[in-house]
Amino acid sequence: MLNPRYEVAFKLYPYERVADQEGAPVRHPVVIVGGGPVGMALALDLGKRGTPVLVLDDHEGVGQGSRAICFAKRTLEIADRLGFGTALRDKGIVWNVGKVFHGESQIFEFNLQPETGHRNPAFINLQQPYFERLLVEEIRRAQADGAPIEIRGGNRLTGLVDKGEYVVAEVETPDGDYALEADWLVACDGARSPVRESLNLGFEGRVFEDNFLIADVRMKAQFPTERWFWFEPPFKDAGQSALLHKQPDDVWRLDFQLGWDIDRAVELEPSRVRARVGAMLGADVEYELFWTSIYTFQCRRMETFRHGNVFFAGDAAHQVSPFGARGANSGIQDAENLAWKLDLVARGVASDGLLDSYSAERVAAAEENILNSTRATDFLTPKSDISRIFRNAVLDLAGACAFARPLVNSGRLSLPTVYDGLPLNGPDELDGPQCSRVGAPCVDLQLGNGFLLDQLSGDFTLMTIDAQALESLSEAGVNVSRLALSATDDPSGALRERYLGQAKSAVYLIRPDQHIVARWPAFDEAVVRAAIGMALGKA
Amino acid sequence: MNLTLDPNIEDADGFYEELLEAHRELSKADSDAFNARLILVLCNHIGDRKIIRAALDAAKALNG
Ligand SMILES: Cc1cc2nc3c(=O)[nH]c(=O)nc-3n(C[C@H](O)[C@H](O)[C@H](O)COP(=O)(O)OP(=O)(O)OC[C@H]3O[C@@H](n4cnc5c(N)ncnc54)[C@H](O)[C@@H]3O)c2cc1C
Numbered sequence: 001m002l003n004p005r006y007e008v009a010f011k012l013y014p015y016e017r018v019a020d021q022e023g024a025p026v027r028h029p030v031v032i033v034g035g036g037p038v039g040m041a042l043a044l045d046l047g048k049r050g051t052p053v054l055v056l057d058d059h060e061g062v063g064q065g066s067r068a069i070c071f072a073k074r075t076l077e078i079a080d081r082l083g084f085g086t087a088l089r090d091k092g093i094v095w096n097v098g099k100v101f102h103g104e105s106q107i108f109e110f111n112l113q114p115e116t117g118h119r120n121p122a123f124i125n126l127q128q129p130y131f132e133r134l135l136v137e138e139i140r141r142a143q144a145d146g147a148p149i150e151i152r153g154g155n156r157l158t159g160l161v162d163k164g165e166y167v168v169a170e171v172e173t174p175d176g177d178y179a180l181e182a183d184w185l186v187a188c189d190g191a192r193s194p195v196r197e198s199l200n201l202g203f204e205g206r207v208f209e210d211n212f213l214i215a216d217v218r219m220k221a222q223f224p225t226e227r228w229f230w231f232e233p234p235f236k237d238a239g240q241s242a243l244l245h246k247q248p249d250d251v252w253r254l255d256f257q258l259g260w261d262i263d264r265a266v267e268l269e270p271s272r273v274r275a276r277v278g279a280m281l282g283a284d285v286e287y288e289l290f291w292t293s294i295y296t297f298q299c300r301r302m303e304t305f306r307h308g309n310v311f312f313a314g315d316a317a318h319q320v321s322p323f324g325a326r327g328a329n330s331g332i333q334d335a336e337n338l339a340w341k342l343d344l345v346a347r348g349v350a351s352d353g354l355l356d357s358y359s360a361e362r363v364a365a366a367e368e369n370i371l372n373s374t375r376a377t378d379f380l381t382p383k384s385d386i387s388r389i390f391r392n393a394v395l396d397l398a399g400a401c402a403f404a405r406p407l408v409n410s411g412r413l414s415l416p417t418v419y420d421g422l423p424l425n426g427p428d429e430l431d432g433p434q435c436s437r438v439g440a441p442c443v444d445l446q447l448g449n450g451f452l453l454d455q456l457s458g459d460f461t462l463m464t465i466d467a468q469a470l471e472s473l474s475e476a477g478v479n480v481s482r483l484a485l486s487a488t489d490d491p492s493g494a495l496r497e498r499y500l501g502q503a504k505s506a507v508y509l510i511r512p513d514q515h516i517v518a519r520w521p522a523f524d525e526a527v528v529r530a531a532i533g534m535a536l537g538k539a
Numbered sequence: 540m541n542l543t544l545d546p547n548i549e550d551a552d553g554f555y556e557e558l559l560e561a562h563r564e565l566s567k568a569d570s571d572a573f574n575a576r577l578i579l580v581l582c583n584h585i586g587d588r589k590i591i592r593a594a595l596d597a598a599k600a601l602n603g
Contacts, residue, residue: 386571393575403583 015154038314205300426518
């Protein structure tokens with residue numbers, strides 16, 4: 001028997017007995033342990049690229065309960081490439097405005113609406129179980145189209161042996177145990193990562209001494225679709241900070257910062273939760289308690305995300321506080337970073353060394369996320385008298401003095417990491433804009449009736465703007481297709497502003513994950529070929 | 540621009556009196572809060588991170 005560790009919201013991949021469970025262990029090219037958002041995104045990406053992938057998850061569907069609600073623009077862009085962006089936007093709630101209060105008074109308001117000409121908003125709010133369900137539905141469509149993805153629900157990894165060339169996984173099912181082998185195994189098995197435990201690997205960082213009560217309530221309320229955040233909230237027993245944020249289906253996320261020395265069981269008693277919620281919403285508001293839980297937060301990561309043929313992605317590799325929505329959002333970027341590399345290596349196009357860059361790039365991203373998340377948490381939970389004094393001074397000044405507002409930190413919202421100075425990067429020889437420098441993910445813009453990002457192929461792309469180049473070229477086994485643009489294609493001027501700056505023409509080499517490898521003012525075949533080699537880890 | 544550690548305030552005694560005067564009726568907690576606001580206002584006025592860092596270092600050098 002396999003005991004569930006949590007309640008399932010949507011049963012999507014019921015356990016089924018498979019032939020692998022009999023006889024000698026069967027070898028798979030890529031096995032993903034954990035079918036959360038990160039594991040499933042990786043499976044979808046690999047499968048769409050044609051590399052066979054097997055997902056093991058110890059439940060039969062996605063977990064109930066309130067975790068991620070804010071999905072960032074980059075996640076939506078990745079979802080667009082993978083085919084489920086529209087489904088997310090249709091179900092999610094777009095928001096742009098945030099208000100910050102100190103006690104009774106609003107100290108400022110911000111608008112995240114980026115420049116125009118992006119297909120996606122800065123954020124949508126969507127309950128994590130919906131996000132995961134829409135992702136699995138896209139996997140089902142991909143499978144129907146022949147993508148070699150297999151999901152085994154009710155399959156729990158219980159042990160792992162690293163044999164050097166491959167790994168052996170021990171799996172527990174309702175029908176008993178079996179073993180399987182994998183050329184590469186990716187641990188997407190969450191913060192407690194049994195894979196990490198099996199290999200005895202460290203997970204170091206900081207625990208924040210604070211408890212946050214989450215109450216998701218369902219109500220027909222008149223509150224606007226905005227993120228409201230209070231420091232020292234004026235409602236009774238609301239704790240040191242509070243949050244109100246809308247989700248689909250008339251569900252609202254309420255979050256109260258309760259401090260460290262609390263009795264969790266007492267605080268979770270429905271009558272106590274209701275007293276708090278009532279004080280915040282007003283006595284006359286009718287609502288239904290949909291979900292409550294208490295969370296504590298940590299910021300920590302593994303030292304490297306690759307150990308031989310085992311990779312770590314998502315919460316298994318790094319954990320951040322939710323302030324800034326960097327958990328799932330950064331995990332999805334891990335998945336997209338690894339997918340194209342693993343695909344090229346599994347198909348024998350690129351050599352194993354390319355896979356090292358996964359760890360280098362995503363460790364840099366995790367560092368950035370942990371830094372941001374730690375700073376936000378330090379602002380929310382001052383660690384000493386003097387840090388509280390400065391924090392409150394910032395809040396006191398912020399109402400009257402504009403300069404203090406950027407110091408107020410209730411979470412810096414997740415942006416994709418630029419891989420500045422990392423080994424796969426080629427030359428940056430264009431005197432172009434900062435936002436499209438080497439290492440950055442391509443910035444979207446509207447082109448005719450569509451968007452730039454939709455025109456990137458999912459493989460390597462050579463994007464030329466008012467520059468000559470070969471129509472296509474093939475180097476070291478990868479095909480590079482050309483996207484020929486002209487500044488005159490875009491009357492809004494965004495193409496010029498985001499990709500040319502002062503330059504008259506530009507040539508961009510773009511990776512399968514839409515990050516920029518190199519850029520030049522003009523095309524030079526030998527130089528472009530060399531940059532492709534670098535991007536494949538051959539430097 | 541570099542951080543000035545040479546005398547730069549006209550009427551030093553008058554300035555010092557003004558500084559203390561601003562704290563005169565304040566409790567310890569209110570004084571601490573006042574100082575914090577003052578530091579933030581001044582740092583923002585300086586703006587230049589290099590100079591602010593040099594100022595932090597100059598103050599740190601005297602830590603016990
Ligand atoms: C209160 C809260 C709010 C948050 N808000 C946000 C937000 O707004 N935006 C955001 O981006 N992130 C947010 N996060 C973080 C986000 O929820 C996580 O980062 C995200 O779920 C990580 O995804 P994952 O796939 O790495 O891991 P998980 O979602 O933890 O998935 C791991 C999977 O592995 C499976 N598994 C575990 N052990 C085994 C095993 N032995 N064998 C097989 N399968 C196994 C599990 O059942 C699970 O399905 C929030 C988190 C919390 C707690």
